[in-house]
Amino acid sequence: MAKKLFLLDAYALIFRAYYALIRNPRITSKGINTNAQFGFTNTLFDLINKEKPSHMAVCFDVEGVTERHTDFADYKANRQETPEDLTAAIPFIKKIIEGFNIPVIGVAGYEADDVIGTLAWQAHDAGYDVYMVTPDKDYGQLVRDGIFIYKPGYQGGDVEIMGPKEVCAKWDIERVEQVVDILGLMGDAVDNIPGIAGVGEKTAAKLLKEYGNVETILENADKIKGALGEKVRNGKDSAILSKKLARIITSAPVEFHEEQFCLKEWNKPALIEVFTELEFKTLGKRILGEEFNVFQTAPQGVQTDLFGNVVEQSQNDKAKAKTPKEEATAATEEPSGFGADKNIHNTPHTYILADTEEKITALVKELAAQQEICFDTETTGIDANDAELVGLSFAYKPFEAYYVPCPADGQATKKILSLFAPLFDAENITWIGQNVKYDMLILKWYGIEIKGGIYDTMLAHYVIEPEGRRSMDLLSAQYLGYEPVHIEELIGKKGKNQGNMRDVAIEKIKDYAAEDADITLQLKHALHPGLQEKAVERVFYEVENPLVKVLTDMEFEGIRIDQAFLADYSRQLEHDARLAEENVYAGAGVKFNLSSPKQLGEVLFEKLKLDPKAKKTKTGQYATGEDVLLKLSHTNPIVADILVYRELTKLKSTYVDALPLLVNRKTGRVHTSYAQAVAVTGRLSSNNPNLQNIPIRTDRGREIRKAFIPRDEQHILMSADYSQIELRIVAAISGDPNMCEAFRSGTDIHTATAAKVYNIATGEVTKEMRYKAKSVNFGIIYGQGAFGLADNLGISRAEAKEIIDNYKKEFNGITKYMDDTINFAREHGYVQTLMGRKRWLRDINSSNFTVRGFAERNAINSPIQGTAADMIKLAMIKIHAAMKKEKLKSKMLLQVHDELVFDALKEEMDTLKPLILENMKAALPLPNDVPVEAEVGFGVNWLEAH
Structure with a gap:
């Protein structure tokens, strides 16, 4: 096997991994940001797996003064503070590297690139092909035949391997040795290497083509004409210093020993330990396979049930069993996170099969006496609009649950469900579930609608902690220290209900399904105090929970599409x-x-x-x-x-x-699936199809909306849309007098803005002025500066700066809102909507201005976007209730951004239109008397209606 040495530039790769995920951070159940650990581990494993190196080392910078700092006190002086989360990641990453049995190398007084340069040349002399794994361009000076820069793919991109030819092409130079000359001339802003003022990369390459290196250029400085010659002469000392600073040392006190760098067997227990702590569940299994099983197992005990069936419990299990009080206490202690140590095998429980009419009747009687019941459905598929019911599970006491199997015979299942009808019809029962919309939609296909209240544990966690993941497995591990049975243990496949559940033994399904209900009930008890502690009860009880029934009905209805139109349009597009x-x-x-x-x-x-x-x-x-x-x-x-x-x-x-x-094969309509617990701002998202992405900015894109049509000739599509709702919210919560007055008076907001910015009467505002003002209105609250505005409008930066400065002067309430909101976030750690929906900003006080700036932009945006999300959700709830009260046959079908789409029965249009407008406008009154406006349109397709 070829001898291949891979030398990893640790910090360059770690920083890269951290920032790659900064918009969607990975946070563990204990609040640890694992962006850097996750990204670095992926890179390391991919290198080992794909490139098959024979030897490897990871090189770190060591704290302390280097020769470069002695030569130039401001060397790297302009670097930002390292983000706190990244600093905290380093010990974990070193543990991971050591778990792979790869040497970690650092030398006091030298940087990682010096260590890599020294080792690379030594290994090359020993007959190795050497790959320096880094995104750092400076390493080009080290490249030789057999020594390469290896740049891992970034955010889905391809790997780039650079030898002498590629390095020379990148810099437009003749020899790789000239990389250090280029850097000496142009400097390096990242490392604060000054170079020659006013000399950039292309000018440096041009000078090197003529003179070869820095020293020769300086010797001939008097021959270089014009301003460039003056720059070179003035920058002589700086160029000499900069070249020295940029040169990677290849004589650091470190030696390449083949045996030390040879890849060895991994220390799997060490990897299991650190992956467990970091909650790398999927990644851990990808790397370690089935050996990555952090959960202890023990023989399963059994209990007695309400039907009088008694199953003996082993003495071992009795000794381990906790009292109900102890179990309740354990559930509220510091969450054990991914390293959950409890499971169905070592936790006493009573899971009972109710598979006869007599047992079901007894169960219904028992459940009828409860105020809260947790339930879950087992089905044949993940699409609730195209799945059959396999069984139902119920729980109302922790560690006790019941499973009711439903046969493939639809009539037999309907008979079983009819026995539960009194429960589902009872308005005094609250039904608890994890993503309960799925279960309600399944029941709806069997003609059952839940009349009582609901409590969705997934949504409770969402309003408590909007960011992060919230599958039942993760929540169970975090809040209960419990690892539920995985579906693949039953059917041998990944993903819930991907296999044929009807082929699984009922006893196995019983345990799996009953456990789901039991754990979800326990999650409700564990999560519920957090609603009050985080003061998010209002948004949970008034917005998210009531919306579930609305979305259930919308997903059930679906929308008809014109397949003939789409076929014709496809041919035209082709x-x-x-x-x-x-x-x-x-x-x-x-x-x-x-x-x-x-x-x-x-x-x-x-x-x-x-x-x-x-x-x-x-x-x-x-x-x-x-x-x-x-x-x-x-x-x-x-x-x-x-x-x-x-x-x-x-x-x-x-x-x-x-x-x-x-x-859908049953309905002939398209049924999108709405997700409430994804977007941190509170916005709904949808998939299959993703309606939020249906194009609207171009004529060709808008044409697609013609494919969405009413269900029949007696119906027409109705579209209701909020008017400039986010700007109205900005005006209302900032209280800016000029903006509030524009909305109160009914003046076009962009025209009013242009008039203020350009200091002219509204009648003098041109179309171009209005367009620029519109861009400022929407851009400034999302952090757009002069550079972004200039780029967006195609104007000079000076003009863009003048527009923004005038805007801030005339609408100083907006600026005050932005400043006040950031200050509030710094003090409290969160921002919130008018309904109390919170966005937690853990990086708002970060010493790293890039990380802090991202949090500050979120602080400004989230109350605006979140309030708009709350408003349309409240409107949907109110409209849905009003339509039911009026017993209308029209249906609400779609929600897309600030728009609602209805299948309107033509004879109900005169009733429906004012009902929609009234409830949209009154859904969430805005402060400072800023009016909420909405518009309604009709049409034979969505495009015409909108």
Whole structure:
């Protein structure tokens, strides 16, 4: 086997991993941010698994002064403080590396790149191929034949391996030794290496082409004409110092010993321990396989049941058993997190099978005396609109539950369900469930609607802790220290109900299903105090919980789509995309793979030379994203054709061809699934199809809405939409007098803004002024500065700055709101909506300004977006109740952003329209008398209605 040494630049990879997940952090049940640990472990395992190195080491910087700091006191002086979460991650990462039996190396007085440079050259001399694993460009100076930079893929990108040829091409130099000369001339802002003021990368490369290195350039400084010559002469000392600072030392006091660096057997117990603490459940199993089983097992004990069946309990289990009081205390202690040590095998319980009419009748009688009942359904699939009921489980006391099997015979199941009808009809019973909407939807297909209240443990956790994951397994581990039975233990497959549950022995299903009900009941008791402690009871009881029944009805109804229209539109899009593709090839003068960003970049920037300053991605390819192409659209007609091609092919594959595949075989309609507990702001999300992403910004995209149609000729689609709701909320909660007055007087807000910003009368506002003001209105509250506004509007930064400065002057209440909100968050650790929905901001006081800035933007945005989310949810609840009260046959079908879509019976339109408008406007009154407005439209399809 070839001798391959991989040397990892630890901190470069760790920082990269941390920031890659900063928008969606991984937080454990104990509040540990594991972004860095997770990302680094993935990179390390992928390297070992895919590249098959024979030798490896991970190199760290060691705290203390280096020679570079002695030479230049400001070396790396402008670096931000390391984020606190990242600092806390380092001990875990070192444990992980040691668990893989890989040496951790650091040398006092030297940086990691010096250690890597020294080891790389030593190993290369010993006959090794060496790969320096880092995203750091400075390592190019070390590359030789047999020594490479290995840049791991970033956020789904490809790995990039750079040898001498690639390094020289990247820097536009002749020899890799010139990398250090480039850095000496241009400096390095990351490390605060000054270079020569005013000399950038391209100028540095040009000078090196002529003179070869820094020293020769300085010797010939008098021959360099104009301003550049003056810069070089003035920057002589700085260039010499900068080259020294940039040079990686290859003589550090460290030696490459083959045996020390050879990959060995992993220390699996050590890896299990650290993966358990970090809650790397899936990743742990991916790396360690079935050996990653952190849960202890013991023989299962049994109890007595209400039917008089007595099963003896072993003496061992009796000795381990806790009293109910002890169990209740244990459930509320510090959560044990992923390392749960309790499970069905070592925890006393009573799980009872009710499989006869006599037993079911006795169970119903027992349940009828309860005020709260936890229930769960077992089914044949994960799509509630296309699944059959396999069984029901019930619990009302911890550690005790009942399972009622339902046969494949639909009539027999309906008979069983009829026995439970008095319970489901009882308005005084509250039904507890984890994602109870799924179970209610299953029952609805059997003609059963729950009349009583509901309590969803998933939603309780969501309002308590909006970020993070909330599967029952994770919540059970966190709050109960308990590991539930996994479905794959029953059916041998991953994912709930993916196998055929009807083939599983009823005794096994009984334990699995009854345990679900039991654990969910216990979760309710464990979570409930948190609602009061976090002061989120109002948003739970008035918004999230009542919305479940509304969404159940909406998902059950679904919406009809026009499949013939979609088929025609698909053919049209295919034809138009082909024409656009041919136009691109004609404009390029060459055929290539238009779907390949690499080939496209080469055509646009090397063959056509559309942008001499074209940017490249981290993988070394030219950037060809939509933002890049839009800026180039005026330079060559080919760019417009590329954008058209991309839009058409995406519309066709993502929506037009995909929608007919989602039609339910039973109903002939599309039934989207709404998720309440995903978006941290409170917004609903949807999938299969994702309605939030149905395009609306282009004519071709909007055309897709024509495919959504009423159920029959007696119905018409009705669309109700809030008007500028987020801006109204901004005005209301900031109390800015100018903005509030604009809304109260009915003035167009963007026109009013333009008039204030440009200091003119509203009648003098031009279309262009209004457009710019609109961009400021929506941008400034989301952290957009002069650079972003200039880029968005295509104006100079100076003009953008002037617009923003005028905006802040005229609407100083907005600025005060932003400042006050950030200060509140710093003091309290959270922000909240008008309904009390909270967003916890653990990084709001971080010493790292990038991390802190992200939290500050969330502090400003979340109360606005969250209040808008609360408002439309409240509107849905009120409208749903009003429609039921009026006994209307019309149905609410869809919710998309600030819009609601209805299947309106034509004869009910005169009743329905005012009912909708009244409840939308009154759903959540805004402070400072800012009015809420909504509009209603009708049509034979969604596009016409909207």
